[in-house]
Structure formats: C-alpha cells, structure tokens
Amino acid sequence: MSDIPSELRYTQSHEWVQVNDDDVITVGITDHAQELLGDLVFIELPSVGDEVAAEDACVVVESVKAASDVYAPVAGEVVAVNTELDDAPELVNTDPYGEGWLFKLRVADTSAVESLLDADAYGDEVHE
Amino acid sequence: MVIFEHSKTGRAATAQMPQDSVKIDLPARFLRESDVGLPELSEMQVVRHYTQLSQKNFSIDTQFYPLGSCTMKYNPRACNSLAMLPGLVDRHPLAPDKYSQGFLQIMYELQEMLMEVTGMQAVSLSPMAGAQGEFAGVAMIRAYHDTQGDAARTEILVPDAAHGTNPATAIMCGYKVREIPTDDQGDVDMTALREAVGPQTAGIMLTNPSTLGVFERKVAEIAGIIHEAGGLLYYDGANLNAILGKVKPGDMGFDVIHMNLHKTFSTPHGGGGPGSGAIGVSGRLLPFRPIPVVEKTGERYHWLTEKELPQSIGRLSAFAGNAGVLLRAYVYMRMLGREGMHRVADFATLNANYLMKRLEQAGFELAFPERRATHEFIVTLKKQAKDYGVTAKDFAKRLLDFNFHAPTTYFPLLVPECLLIEPTETESKEELDGFVEAMICILSEAGNDPEKVTGAPWTQPNRRFDEVKAARELDLKWTSGE
Numbered sequence: 001m002s003d004i005p006s007e008l009r010y011t012q013s014h015e016w017v018q019v020n021d022d023d024v025i026t027v028g029i030t031d032h033a034q035e036l037l038g039d040l041v042f043i044e045l046p047s048v049g050d051e052v053a054a055e056d057a058c059v060v061v062e063s064v065k066a067a068s069d070v071y072a073p074v075a076g077e078v079v080a081v082n083t084e085l086d087d088a089p090e091l092v093n094t095d096p097y098g099e100g101w102l103f104k105l106r107v108a109d110t111s112a113v114e115s116l117l118d119a120d121a122y123g124d125e126v127h128e
Numbered sequence: 129m130v131i132f133e134h135s136k137t138g139r140a141a142t143a144q145m146p147q148d149s150v151k152i153d154l155p156a157r158f159l160r161e162s163d164v165g166l167p168e169l170s171e172m173q174v175v176r177h178y179t180q181l182s183q184k185n186f187s188i189d190t191q192f193y194p195l196g197s198c199t200m201k202y203n204p205r206a207c208n209s210l211a212m213l214p215g216l217v218d219r220h221p222l223a224p225d226k227y228s229q230g231f232l233q234i235m236y237e238l239q240e241m242l243m244e245v246t247g248m249q250a251v252s253l254s255p256m257a258g259a260q261g262e263f264a265g266v267a268m269i270r271a272y273h274d275t276q277g278d279a280a281r282t283e284i285l286v287p288d289a290a291h292g293t294n295p296a297t298a299i300m301c302g303y304k305v306r307e308i309p310t311d312d313q314g315d316v317d318m319t320a321l322r323e324a325v326g327p328q329t330a331g332i333m334l335t336n337p338s339t340l341g342v343f344e345r346k347v348a349e350i351a352g353i354i355h356e357a358g359g360l361l362y363y364d365g366a367n368l369n370a371i372l373g374k375v376k377p378g379d380m381g382f383d384v385i386h387m388n389l390h391k392t393f394s395t396p397h398g399g400g401g402p403g404s405g406a407i408g409v410s411g412r413l414l415p416f417r418p419i420p421v422v423e424k425t426g427e428r429y430h431w432l433t434e435k436e437l438p439q440s441i442g443r444l445s446a447f448a449g450n451a452g453v454l455l456r457a458y459v460y461m462r463m464l465g466r467e468g469m470h471r472v473a474d475f476a477t478l479n480a481n482y483l484m485k486r487l488e489q490a491g492f493e494l495a496f497p498e499r500r501a502t503h504e505f506i507v508t509l510k511k512q513a514k515d516y517g518v519t520a521k522d523f524a525k526r527l528l529d530f531n532f533h534a535p536t537t538y539f540p541l542l543v544p545e546c547l548l549i550e551p552t553e554t555e556s557k558e559e560l561d562g563f564v565e566a567m568i569c570i571l572s573e574a575g576n577d578p579e580k581v582t583g584a585p586w587t588q589p590n591r592r593f594d595e596v597k598a599a600r601e602l603d604l605k606w607t608s609g610e
Contacts, residue, residue: 036544041599064595065538089600 010122076105196550232429247378248408261386261405351381
C-alpha cells in the first residue's frame with residue numbers, strides 16, 4: 001500500500017502539491033508513481049523562470065523501464081528546482097514527499113490548488 | 129576482459145603491420161610523437177578474443193529471438209552476398225549516370241516495388257534510418273501546409289499506442305503534440321479524436337498495426353475525420369511486417385509512410401545500424417519528396433534533383449541514402465516476389481496467433497484477449513508480480529536459461545508488466561512449442577520456487593546485471609589499471 005499524506009493535494013497524473021505560505025507551491029510525484037516507475041536514473045528539470053500552464057509537461061523522469069512526463073498541476077512560474085536530483089535521482093524513490101521534491105511554482109492564485117484531488121479522492125483513484 | 133588486458137609489449141601480428149618502407153608525406157609537425165596506445169597481441173590471440181566474445185552473444189543465428197522484426201528478424205544470407213557484388217560495392221557514389229545504369233535500375237525498381245506494396249504514389253529512398261524517415265514525413269506535411277499558406281496548423285495528433293519516436297518527430301518539426309487515448313479494445317478512442325481535431329490539426333501519426341499488436345479497425349473513419357479537418361495522415365511503418373501484400377497504407381488513406389527497410393526487408397541492424405527509412409507519399413505530397421529520386425526516361429535511368437523537384441524538402445544524406453541497405457531490400461523483395469510477400473504476413477501473423485493461443489491456454493493473461501493478434505501480441509504478468517513478486521523482467525532473465533532470448537519487456541507503456549512477443553515468419557512450430565514449454569515451466573516456478581526466477585539467469589556467462597547502477601553511473605571508458 002503506497003503512502004498518501006493527508007495534508008497534500010494530488011492530480012490524476014500522480015503529482016502531489018504542497019501549498020507553502022507565500023503563494024509558492026512545491027510539486028513532486030507520489031509514492032505510488034515512483035513505485036510504478038521503479039528505480040529512477042535520470043530527471044530532467046525545468047529552468048527557474050519558466051512560465052508553465054496547467055497540465056504542461058515540465059519534468060521528465062526516467063527509470064530503467066520508462067521515461068515519463070511530469071505535468072504542472074496548476075499554472076505558475078518556476079521559482080526553484082531540486083538540483084540535488086541531478087546527482088541523486090534515487091531521492092524520488094526513497095523520499096518522494098520530502099527530499100525527492102521536483103520543483104516550486106509561484107502561482108497567481110493558490111485557490112486553483114483547491115480544485116485538485118484531496119488524499120481520499122487520490123486514494124480512490126489509485127486503488128480502483 | 130578487454131583486449132588491452134591481453135597486451136604484451138613487443139607482441140605483434142606481423143602480417144597486419146604496415147611496412148616500414150611506406151613513405152609518410154606529411155610535415156613533421158603533424159606527426160605524433162607519443163605511442164598510439166594500441167594493444168599488442170598475436171593474430172591468433174586476436175582471433176580467439178573476438179570469437180569468444182561473439183560466442184557469448186545471444187543471436188538469431190543461434191537462438192529463438194522473439195524481439196521480432198522490431199529488432200532482428202532473420203535476414204537471408206543471399207541478400208547480403210548479392211548486395212556485396214563487386215559491381216555494386218565498388219561503384220563510386222559520384223559516378224555519372226551513364227556508368228551507373230545497373231545500380232540506378234535497381235533503385236528505380238525498388239522504388240516501384242515499394243510503391244506497389246504500400247499503395248503510395250511515389251517513393252524516395254534517401255532517408256538514412258527510421259528516425260530520418262519520420263522526420264522527412266512530418267517535414268513534408270509541414271511543407272504542404274506552408275505551401276497552402278496555412279500557418280494555423282500547429283498540432284500533430286499522436287495516439288498513446290503509437291511509437292515513442294512519433295511525438296519526438298513532431299516536436300523536431302516544430303509541432304505541438306496532442307495525445308489521443310486508446311479504448312479498452314486497443315483502438316483509437318474516437319470520441320477523444322473527434323474532440324481533438326480542428327483547424328489547428330496538421331496531421332496524425334498512426335502506427336497500424338499499433339504497438340499493442342492489434343490492427344486499428346477504424347482506420348478508414350479516422351482518415352475521413354482527419355482529411356475533412358484539413359489534416360494529413362502519417363503512417364509509421366515499423367509494423368509493416370504484419371500487413372505485407374495484404375493491405376496497403378495508401379488504400380487506408382495515408383498521405384505519407386516511412387518504411388524501416390532494415391527491419392522488414394533484410395538488413396542485420398541489431399547493433400544500431402545501418403538503417404534505411406525510405407518514405408512513400410500520396411499525390412498531395414508528391415512535390416515535397418526528399419531528393420534525389422530515380423526516374424526512368426525511355427530506357428535511361430537518371431536522378432531527379434532540386435532542378436526537377438524545386439519544392440522538395442531537400443537532401444537528407446550526402447548521396448542517395450544507405451545504398452547497402454537498399455540493395456539488400458531489393459534482393460529480399462525480388463526473392464520473395466508477390467506470392468512470397470503474402471507468405472511473410474501470413475506466417476508472421478499465424479505464428480503470433482498460435483503462440484498467443486497456446487500461452488493463453490497455459491494460463492497466461494493476454495492484454496487484449498478479445499482481439500486477434502497481428503504479427504505480435506502482449507502478455508501481462510501483473511498478477512504474477514502481485515502474487516509472487518515475480519516481474520516481467522524476471523521472466524525475461526529466466527528465459528535465457530532455457531536458451532531463448534527475451535521478448536520486448538515493459539513496452540508498450542500502456543500495459544503493466546508486459547511482454548511484447550513477436551516470433552516472426554521464419555520460426556518452425558517446434559521452435560514455438562519449445563518456447564511455450566519454457567514459459568509454462570517458468571510460470572510454475574514463479575508460484576513454487578520464485579527465487580529460481582528472480583535470481584535468473586543461472587547458466588549464462590554473466591549473472592544478472594545491475595541495470596540501475598549502469599544507468600546512474602554511466603562509465604563507458606576503460607582505463608588501464610596501472
């Protein structure tokens with residue numbers, strides 16, 4: 001059974017979102033997603049300053065099995081990326097909700113995050 | 129062990145050494161002063177080293193290889209020996225047409241045969257590989273819309289059951305990709321397609337049969353929808369083996385097709401090349417063909433270039449494509465003839481369907497049990513992964529112990545824990561039965577003795593490799609241990 005923290009928001013494409021204090025959200029992929037992908041070997045991150053629209057593909061995560069896109073859950077500007085992952089992509093496998101975060105977005109309107117799935121709804125998606 | 133580790137100072141293969149008397153006519157400042165650093169071995173040692181390496185290989189010459197035409201189907205020896213005739217090999221690519229009539233005739237007849245088998249109006253042989261053929265195809269679609277002054281078409285539709293190279297090609301040609309989902313029977317989701325099509329649609333890239341190993345049944349309807357919206361249809365020829373001589377992409381309504389001549393038409397290419405991505409076009413794209421192409425005027429064969437085809441997307445290679453691959457394709461097609469072409473598709477699909485039914489009877493779960501297979505089919509091992517912790521990768525590794533190469537694993541991405549099995553047309557029933565027996569045995573081991581499968585291979589020159597470490601710590605350079 002994969003881990004789905006109750007304080008986060010989720011997308012159907014298996015991203016998680018954490019709202020920080022200052023209109024900035026942190027985005028990563030869920031425990032379920034990293035389980036499906038298997039051991040990650042390479043992660044291509046966006047550039048700080050990139051403007052992304054909701055559902056834009058903005059990260060590529062690559063495992064031995066497959067390469068997959070990660071999508072922006074909402075629109076915003078990339079204000080930080082997790083450069084630790086360049087040398088240690090396995091952090092996404094070992095700590096998907098912590099050290100394995102992918103990027104941070106400054107969003108015009110954090111209420112857009114409210115329309116994403118909550119932990120229960122995401123849990124239903126995963127287990128159906 | 130690499131060959132450098134066998135090196136002993138002063139040892140040499142004398143017969144292979146350059147003569148000291150050869151005069152080197154270069155200024156002294158261009159000559160190297162340090163040693164080249166080549167390994168020093170006798171001829172016998174070199175022969176043994178490489179022969180032993182080759183014996184560690186799994187190959188289609190020694191074992192059943194159900195990766196299929198996607199990687200390596202059997203390539204008849206005659207195709208190679210005839211393509212190596214001195215008159216063909218020794219011809220200079222810049223030799224004038226009048227001294228190249230034989231070669232040009234072969235290229236012309238190859239174009240004609242490919243037109244016949246695909247139902248397209250013209251063929252250009254110049255793309256050097258599948259990826260370049262794809263690029264040429266979408267570049268022509270772009271040129272077509274540009275010529276119409278239609279700049280609003282910014283999107284290429286790609287079903288999620290298409291080949292992974294298709295979206296990459298569309299991006300390379302400056303298009304946005306819109307993915308179309310697949311329904312539960314493996315066909316394109318028509319509702320989603322209708323919603324996605326519009327004045328922004330430049331075209332659709334379709335693989336038919338798709339990577340799910342099923343024929344796209346609504347292809348005529350799809351062609352109607354795309355054409356009505358002003359878009360064009362691109363056919364990815366990677367799975368051409370299944371339909372040779374049976375149904376023509378031109379008749380399905382496609383405007384452009386690329387063919388992997390190295391896959392379907394007999395060139396060994398498992399090591400990554402050389403390839404040939406010849407393309408065929410409908411009437412709409414005729415002016416945009418990549419050059420050069422061969423034309424016949426009266427009894428004379430000659431090249432068409434920028435002069436005759438000013439709207440061409442241009443040249444994709446220095447000369448006229450990979451001549452060696454084209455020659456092998458020609459020999460293969462001439463040997464098969466019209467009847468043989470049918471038999472390739474007949475036996476490729478018969479073998480796949482036989483294998484599929486036998487594996488289903490043996491308790492394997494098929495990804496699309498309701499569908500007839502084309503030249504390949506998909507088994508999903510998600511139940512075995514869940515119940516016993518034995519994955520598709522473990523099955524693949526264990527097959528090596530039974531002297532079978534593994535089928536494609538973990539592709540297509542739509543099916544979890546999958547094996548994509550393509551036996552090809554050249555395998556005998558006995559060989560297929562042997563593969564089924566091995567799969568039954570592994571299935572039983574997965575339940576009763578899972579370590580036997582998860583620890584495999586046990587009998588090969590090397591045990592299981594650490595793929596994750598190899599990918600994370602990419603280290604391709606050997607340095608001496610001194």
